[in-house]
Amino acid sequence: MARDIVAIDVHVHLSDETTQKAKGDRTAQMARYFGRERPPVSIDEMADQYRARKMMAVIMNTRDETDPWTGKLALDEIKRCKDLGLSGMGELNPARQHFFANDVRFYPLWEQCAKLNLPILFHGGMAAAGAGTPGGMGIKLKYSQPIAIDEVAADFPELKIISAHPTWPWTAESLAIARHKANYYIDLSGWAPKYFPAELVHNINTLLQDKAMFGSDWPAIGVERWLEEFQQVNMKPEVRKKIMLDNAVKFFGLTL
Numbered sequence: 001m002a003r004d005i006v007a008i009d010v011h012v013h014l015s016d017e018t019t020q021k022a023k024g025d026r027t028a029q030m031a032r033y034f035g036r037e038r039p040p041v042s043i044d045e046m047a048d049q050y051r052a053r054k055m056m057a058v059i060m061n062t063r064d065e066t067d068p069w070t071g072k073l074a075l076d077e078i079k080r081c082k083d084l085g086l087s088g089m090g091e092l093n094p095a096r097q098h099f100f101a102n103d104v105r106f107y108p109l110w111e112q113c114a115k116l117n118l119p120i121l122f123h124g125g126m127a128a129a130g131a132g133t134p135g136g137m138g139i140k141l142k143y144s145q146p147i148a149i150d151e152v153a154a155d156f157p158e159l160k161i162i163s164a165h166p167t168w169p170w171t172a173e174s175l176a177i178a179r180h181k182a183n184y185y186i187d188l189s190g191w192a193p194k195y196f197p198a199e200l201v202h203n204i205n206t207l208l209q210d211k212a213m214f215g216s217d218w219p220a221i222g223v224e225r226w227l228e229e230f231q232q233v234n235m236k237p238e239v240r241k242k243i244m245l246d247n248a249v250k251f252f253g254l255t256l
Contacts, residue, residue, distance in 0.1 A: 090121025
């Protein structure tokens, strides 16, 4: 089966009944924002859907409440994820959790991840959560500017980082960091490909073709929609394969 894999989705969220209840009003708000209903889907059902597409979904830490502010509890959570054999930590969301990644108070967390060889997936840029609501549900975009993660990438060169989404309105900033820091990668999740900024398409098709990975942000963006629209993006065939499969295989050290 592994040899038949055509793609690896590096950004997937659980969306079963328990997870949806934990998110409260954000579940309905996100459904309105993305214009699609989000009925609960069990883990087994989700796995079956990916198998049917001959795709893999990388399992990272899926506990939405993982919070850098909890200190020792967060450190214990990192160790627990390593013991469970998970592939990394994420999605940590600075905008929703109100932290700057380059705040040295959180450096013990990043140090622990680097020590345990656990990549971190950080949300970057515009947040769909809270979008279109008064006050944005208290979510503050200043925390999700990629330049804060640049400092983390510099201070922890052994730590592998994925910056999630095209990071609009700071797309160019994230692309520059990916070009400058070997340990900083980007995923293309949470954004309909037909709306990809031109500078993003140009760079992942050329200079950054080894630094970008497919991610859907399922269930926010339907996988079928993402794949269909990505087919319409002007992309070299060899680059398309890297983004859909090869880059993730190398990043996570997978054997197919």
